[in-house]
Amino acid sequence: MSKAISSNLGYPRIGGNREWKRALERFWSGKQSEESFLKEIEQLRLGLLQKQKEHGIELIPVGDFSLYDHVLDTSVMFGIIPERFKKANGEVSLQDYFAIARGSKGAVASSMTKWFNTNYHYIVPELQNATPKLTHNRPLTYYREAKEKLGINGKPVFLGPITFLKLAKGYEEEQFDKLLDQFLPLYETILQELEQEGAEWVQIDEPILATSILPDDLQRFERVYQRLNIAAPNLNLLLQTYFESVGYYEEIIDLPVQGIGLDFVLDEGENLASLRRFGFPDDKVLAAGVIDGRNVWRANLKDKTALLAKIKESVPAERLIVQPSTSLLHVPVTVKSETALDPLLKDGLAFADEKLLEVQVLTKWLNLGDKAVVKEINDSAAKIDKLNQSSSRNVASVQNAVNNLQEYRADRQSPFKDRQKLQEKRFNLPVLPSTSIGSLPQTSEVRKARQSWRKGEWNEEQYEGYVKNQIVKWIDIQEQIGLDVLIHGEFERNDMVEYFGEKLGGFATTKNAWVQSYGSRCVKPPLVYGDVHFLEPMTVKESVFAQSLTNKPVKGMLTGPVTILNWSFVSDHIKKQDVLYQIALALREEVETLEENNIQMIQVDEPALREGLPLKRSKWDDYLSTAVYAFKLATASVQDETQIHTHMCYSEFQDIIDAINDLDADVIAIEAALSHGELIATFENKVYDKGIGLGVYDIHSPRIPEKTEVITTINRALQVLDPKLFWINPDCGLKTRTEEEAIPALEVMVNAAREVREQLAVKK
Ligand SMILES: Nc1nc2c(c(=O)[nH]1)N[C@@H](CNc1ccc(C(=O)N[C@@H](CCC(=O)N[C@@H](CCC(=O)N[C@@H](CCC(=O)O)C(=O)O)C(=O)O)C(=O)O)cc1)CN2
Numbered sequence: 086m087s088k089a090i091s092s093n094l095g096y097p098r099i100g101g102n103r104e105w106k107r108a109l110e111r112f113w114s115g116k117q118s119e120e121s122f123l124k125e126i127e128q129l130r131l132g133l134l135q136k137q138k139e140h141g142i143e144l145i146p147v148g149d150f151s152l153y154d155h156v157l158d159t160s161v162m163f164g165i166i167p168e169r170f171k172k173a174n175g176e177v178s179l180q181d182y183f184a185i186a187r188g189s190k191g192a193v194a195s196s197m198t199k200w201f202n203t204n205y206h207y208i209v210p211e212l213q214n215a216t217p218k219l220t221h222n223r224p225l226t227y228y229r230e231a232k233e234k235l236g237i238n239g240k241p242v243f244l245g246p247i248t249f250l251k252l253a254k255g256y257e258e259e260q261f262d263k264l265l266d267q268f269l270p271l272y273e274t275i276l277q278e279l280e281q282e283g284a285e286w287v288q289i290d291e292p293i294l295a296t297s298i299l300p301d302d303l304q305r306f307e308r309v310y311q312r313l314n315i316a317a318p319n320l321n322l323l324l325q326t327y328f329e330s331v332g333y334y335e336e337i338i339d340l341p342v343q344g345i346g347l348d349f350v351l352d353e354g355e356n357l358a359s360l361r362r363f364g365f366p367d368d369k370v371l372a373a374g375v376i377d378g379r380n381v382w383r384a385n386l387k388d389k390t391a392l393l394a395k396i397k398e399s400v401p402a403e404r405l406i407v408q409p410s411t412s413l414l415h416v417p418v419t420v421k422s423e424t425a426l427d428p429l430l431k432d433g434l435a436f437a438d439e440k441l442l443e444v445q446v447l448t449k450w451l452n453l454g455d456k457a458v459v460k461e462i463n464d465s466a467a468k469i470d471k472l473n474q475s476s477s478r479n480v481a482s483v484q485n486a487v488n489n490l491q492e493y494r495a496d497r498q499s500p501f502k503d504r505q506k507l508q509e510k511r512f513n514l515p516v517l518p519s520t521s522i523g524s525l526p527q528t529s530e531v532r533k534a535r536q537s538w539r540k541g542e543w544n545e546e547q548y549e550g551y552v553k554n555q556i557v558k559w560i561d562i563q564e565q566i567g568l569d570v571l572i573h574g575e576f577e578r579n580d581m582v583e584y585f586g587e588k589l590g591g592f593a594t595t596k597n598a599w600v601q602s603y604g605s606r607c608v609k610p611p612l613v614y615g616d617v618h619f620l621e622p623m624t625v626k627e628s629v630f631a632q633s634l635t636n637k638p639v640k641g642m643l644t645g646p647v648t649i650l651n652w653s654f655v656s657d658h659i660k661k662q663d664v665l666y667q668i669a670l671a672l673r674e675e676v677e678t679l680e681e682n683n684i685q686m687i688q689v690d691e692p693a694l695r696e697g698l699p700l701k702r703s704k705w706d707d708y709l710s711t712a713v714y715a716f717k718l719a720t721a722s723v724q725d726e727t728q729i730h731t732h733m734c735y736s737e738f739q740d741i742i743d744a745i746n747d748l749d750a751d752v753i754a755i756e757a758a759l760s761h762g763e764l765i766a767t768f769e770n771k772v773y774d775k776g777i778g779l780g781v782y783d784i785h786s787p788r789i790p791e792k793t794e795v796i797t798t799i800n801r802a803l804q805v806l807d808p809k810l811f812w813i814n815p816d817c818g819l820k821t822r823t824e825e826e827a828i829p830a831l832e833v834m835v836n837a838a839r840e841v842r843e844q845l846a847v848k849k
């Protein structure tokens with residue numbers, strides 16, 4: 086390189102108006118042919134590349150685009166197809182590809198779990214009996230496409246072999262190296278073909294390097310990259326890490342590759358400290374992730390040039406690539422569409438496109454110095470200053486409360502065993518009580534109703550009336566099905582976090598700031614711009630109304646503090662921990678108001694608790710104790726008779742069972758069906774002595790479970806869990822299902838619960 090260059094690690098797939106999502110869903114519903122779907126997707130994909138070029142990116146990622154998930158793409162490329170989806174002729178059609186992710190009539194979907202510490206979910210590769218082969222060179226296909234159609238000499242991006250295997254399941258640890266040896270020749274072929282085609286750089290993502298890897302893994306990295314480097318000597322390999330600092334800096338920078346990508350945003354500058362302490366090899370390029378790829382706030386370019394100046398002391402500009410710290414998959418597309426935001430706030434934001442511009446400015450700064458970009462740099466600092474000084478950011482009473490947390494009791498009055506007796510008496514539930522997780526089908530009718538109200542076509546009363554009708558209808562349906570503990574259905578909520586963002590002080594919500602969560606499903610994380618505070622009851626009206634319709638208990642339904650924090654974009658100027666406690670205190674007020682209004686069971690969901698766990702084990706204890714404290718701060722002020730529930734899903738729970746226990750919730754409902762029973766094994770070694778429901782069927786698939794399957798799952802759980810404490814529930818909320826799917830599935834579940842209940846009664 087003769088100068089610093091600008092680069093990107095990955096770009097949102099969904100399109101500025103979620104064109105991608107709409108195309109996928111049209112195709113799935115049979116409303117669009119495969120051919121026209123693929124044509125439309127191609128246009129979208131090329132448009133995204135073109136846009137990155139227009140935003141000044143020199144090294145544009147190709148192959149990061151996906152029709153569902155990039156981990157699934159990697160599996161399919163290597164012919165890793167679960168047995169149940171395999172065809173006799175060995176081919177994988179587009180339908181099969183989606184079936185692995187979404188399930189089909191005859192087969193359950195592959196597991197889905199969180200992509201490191203993000204709210205993005207990937208499809209877990211199943212390596213049982215796998216014979217890996219290169220079915221097609223995916224990076225090559227997209228490299229060619231960009232070159233031929235747009236004249237872009239792209240940077241193919243793909244998942245490295247070690248991270249890929251670490252994310253996969255279906256093998257024993259002892260088999261790791263043997264498997265690695267099966268994949269290595271395939272990676273070699275990919276690289277050789279790219280080299281022949283004229284690619285200059287490839288980005289090999291190995292985010293596993295930011296986790297607590299072991300010395301064994303480090304040796305594997307040496308072995309693997311030695312081989313890959315020899316395989317394609319004229320291709321530049323950029324080993325990309327992100328999400329945290331790397332654990333073995335000195336060893337990693339010496340790996341035989343031409344470039345190393347490091348995250349200089351997260352982790353309080355640990356990578357920077359290592360760089361300054363240990364330096365950087367003269368024969369390598371440093372891809373410096375200096376623009377936050379995980380948050381939406383505008384960068385203070387003055388600070389960023391200071392950061393780059395420090396980096397430059399170790400690596401000269403001509404060996405620097407300037408880039409975001411992570412793929413931009415985790416941020417929305419452009420601030421331009423936020424036409425309704427307060428201009429002050431809007432000026433403080435940078436989504437994917439604006440981040441690319443920031444990268445461009447910083448690259449110019451490196452190459453041409455202050456003068457070339459002085460306006461842009463001053464402008465960014467001025468906009469941030471203005472926002473920081475705005476009075477809306479600071480609420481003295483909230484700051485005061487957070488400074489005096491000792492005044493809030495964060496433990497229940499009595500231990501679980503005592504509460505349990507009181508609650509048993511109060512609720513008088515059968516053994517294996519059945520319930521569901523909270524949301525019920527968010528049909529397009531429900532969403533249209535909300536849209537009509539938002540647009541002003543419907544007044545408040547009409548919309549409220551509509552929501553009430555839904556609640557009436559579904560309380561009745563739940564009674565008919567025979568569920569023991571009911572829910573109101575969350576019809577008034579667009580999303581479990583955004584909804585609270587709309588109601589709490591200190592939050593702002595957006596019009597179009599969508600981010601992919603899994604498959605075609607997107608979320609719009611709210612913005613925390615100032616001190617968070619309770620304004621008025623948020624959920625009480627709907628819960629009280631639902632409870633008025635039935636004699637069965639209806640659970641109040643809230644999202645917990647850790648999840649609201651993790652699934653929002655929190656401004657850099659406030660400490661995350663303070664925001665967490667602010668949210669917890671606001672929720673505490675909501676919980677107390679629900680209780681005052683005679684809501685006797687309150688569920689406080691924490692599906693993001695595991696996801697927020699730092700990648701390095703050394704940081705776990707701090708994180709978990711803070712998270713547990715925040716949950717208790719929100720929930721512990723209730724009477725002993727009030728039953729606190731919580732729910733978690735789509736995460737690896739083994740590591741955090743103790744923390745889950747410490748939440749001291751009376752009942753927890755955990756997703757378990759999609760991880761195909763693996764969670765159950767956890768309880769063989771760990772005692773869990775409070776109420777617990779392990780999800781008994783997968784809610785992501787349109788497939789209605791068989792009663793026998795559900796019974797098997799229940800019985801398996803009962804081998805390790807006390808039937809007196811066991812609850813029956815689906816894996817997660819039912820908002821993504823249709824009524825035709827949700828009702829029969831719940832019926833199957835309730836009937837299965839009845840049958841097992843009878844078996845238990847006989848045994849007694
Ligand atoms: N924040 C968050 N993270 C989470 C979850 C979650 O529930 N929330 N669940 C887990 C799994 N993730 C999920 C994420 C999203 C959805 C989901 O259903 N998303 C919806 C959007 C939900 C929403 O905000 N809807 C809004 C706006 C809907 C909309 O698109 N309206 C249409 C018009 C209405 C219509 O005709 O449908 C439009 O604007 O064009 C509303 O209901 O008000 C989608 O992608 O389709 C489901 C699960 C983990 N992470």
Ligand SMILES: [Zn+2]
Binds near residue numbers: 522692734818
């Ligand atoms: Zn869930």
